Amino acid sequence: MYGSRLSFGMEVYGVSRAAFSSLLLLPVVVTAAVISPVTGAPLKRPGLERSAMSSMLQDPNTLRIDHDVGELWLTVTNWGFFGSENNFNYSSCIFPAYSNTKYLFWGGLWIGSINEAGDTLVSTGCEGWAGPHYEFYPGPLDGIDDWKDVISERSIRLTSPHYDTAAISEQDFIAYYSDTGTAATWPAYVGPDHEPLGLEITQRSYAWSYSYSRDFIIFDFWLKNIGGDTLRALYMGLYLDADCGHFGDEWTYPLAQDDVTGFRRWRDLSDTLWPDGTTFYSQLNPGGIDVGGEGKTQSPAEMINVAWIADASGFSNPDNWPTPDVTGTRVLRTPNPNLTTSYNWWYSNQNADEDWGPADLTNPHDVVGTPETDQQKYIILSNGYFDPDQLDPVNGDFAVEKDTRYVLSFGPVYPEGRDPEDPSQWYFAPGDSVPITLAYIGGEGFHRDAVIPNGPADYEGHYDFGDLAVNASWAYTVYDNPGVDTDGDEYFGDYVV
Template sequence: MHNLQVDARTIKNIHTNKAQAVSNFCVTQHDISNIILAVQNQGKIGFSYRDEFMGYTDCFTGKVIVASCEFPKGSFLDNLQYVGLWVGGIKKSDTLVSIVTDGEPGGNTDEFFTDPSSDGTLRKKSISDENSSQYKDLISEQDISFSYVDTLYRYHTFDDIDLRPHEPLYIKVTHNSYAWSYDYAQDFILFDLKIENIGSEKINDVYLGMYMKSYFGYFETLLGNATLSGFLEDYPSNYGCNYKDTLNMAWLTHRDGVAVEGEYIDYVKRIGLSAYKSNRSVIGLKLFNNLHDKLKFSYNWWVRSVLDETSYERYYFGPQMKKNYRSFQSRYNGYPLGDRDMYFLLRNGEIDYDQAYTSKIETYDPVWVYDYNRTATKIISSAYISSISTLQSIGPLTLTPGSSTNLSFALVCGENFHTDP
């Protein structure tokens, strides 16, 4: 693999009453391991099939990217919609949150864009290129790096609660991600995000989070309506002696592994106009607490669903602890809308129960708020559309002008999570 660098294509001018900027957009892939993963230089990891029906074009190869996160390699099975950074903090007395994505298609809520100081440059390099002048600084067989900022005001990024456009924290993020082809490392990709305060004001009580949302299935027929989520706190150690390794990993999978007519198949079967192939894999995201041992960790999930095809009425739900109960500004239990709701999730310190246990929460549960409308149970059992979002976060920190911190995490995939259709 050669040392590559690209100046991304300019695709549009964005005009607002506060700023005018050029968005240099570029997508490429980690493709050296068993995971083929799309990465966008505006901060998104992955993409929605709704964004580009036939996929994006790779900036380096010119080939169409047909899957957001193909695993295993060569299967054409997709396992991801988006992973993206959330940053929340207090500037003076204002609660602000900047997000890469909240999973909604179309990008109307995107608040990070390519760094104008780098003209959107995305770099792709490898330790295999021993002649590179930067060889000594490279880490993996496939290093990808770029930077993006939240400083662009954009007219259709609008806070419906505060009735204002996006208010930047003035954050610059430098993305570095690493992939290997070695057998022991081919099922994960490592990420390190440097988060810098490039503004003139101190940001207090900063919380950093990674958002994740997935679709599963053959790339032509992705199934977002049957996602199952959970959180794995620990796992028995390989060394035995009843020890457990701490994981703290959020995971997503298809509810039944995309069983096709009651069985798992490893070939493409066409039914009508749709193509199906079983996807029994699971995808997980683990934050590394390399910031400070005393920081607060949170894991939250929430769901949006359409249960009535006639009225297309939407239902929303997210678990809440009684001691932390918040009346969300979206009017939906546990579903965030606006900076203040998002900031609450970033800092609430909850570890939500696994989605599969939702129906077990009864009226007098001592810890969790009971879902009196049984909305969650309806959503989880729905065969129509349900969309699960997860958020892992850590904080608080303080970012003075010019200071920075790093957030590291791993994206991990595993095969054969489902065994019985």
């Protein structure tokens, strides 16, 4: 994903982005559009409500809003948090639209690093267990750029009240937040143990209603070091606790107890090798190299690397509600070509004997179960492990459905241009900023029956990853059109012929 170009604008055989809205069913070729920052006081969406967390003017103006133009309705916020918890005024993650079936309780960004004092710190958009849960908040503490404490909206729809020529999708949301608040500045919100990394996040999210893009939402993050410390070995992750089932049942204990998670590497397990004669072009190999017969690891449209979570049987507790689909997340862009990706999951439980997650028993520092401290969270973010799928028999007695959570993480994160082979250059200095792009994806028809399979070898006939895989592939294609010089810099991205 090194060298990718942000390319949400669309072009079909010479048709401009202005005509994109009419191309609902045509094959597309994606071309670059430059996303510029918001440069004025943004519009507030009608009906956008301030969270109950913000009751006084001096408090952070925490807001939630739903992406709801496609089939995936997802609640986003301006404090690094996703989902609705128990707030039934928001969709959390309903999929498909109008199904009354949800696939997210809560989730959030986790970002960890080591500061100049040698302290290992992690800031969380959703801690997810012991709390305090939230360590990112909107708006500056110094009163400058106060417009940053709202969520702004844009749209490419000419009929939308939010129509804007700078829009990327039918529903753009833009939010800003940072981890710089402390117990001294916001004692009612930030826990006494939070030590800021000094990070500001610009979050842009995009949704469409077109047939090929209505089942996913793309998140474009810009991380900026606004603190005084040079941060080293910075890792970022997305934490998710799904609790799949009937919308409105979140308050019931059984709803959360029958989820399963896993990791899908390939779009098509039967088609993972390049045909003979395939040539791969990249920034490192501008003249092309022969990759015929090799794995399609160079194509993010084929090697999709999706972390997924679903109800185990397709009928969720406590009311046997049909929950037949699946959601997943994947990385689309990072600035680091030697990125280490990790996928870790666990069950959280107040009973220590039932609080468990796969661990490397040869590593005395690995985490078994819920990561509660900053040090444990950082290990999860940076360990480079890919846990076996939850139902894999290698997990022994724990290969069963439970109240599962996962973190998909990656790093080290540092600006493009540094030597990826030299660890001394893996730092994030004051003023540094980097782009990171993720996709949140839905897949229909995951369950073929109500059988809970006995691990990946038994998925066939019970779990169907086809729609999730196709949508994950489309998310990358909509994000970046390989082989096209979309921004005129004479670099065509990584592609094969």
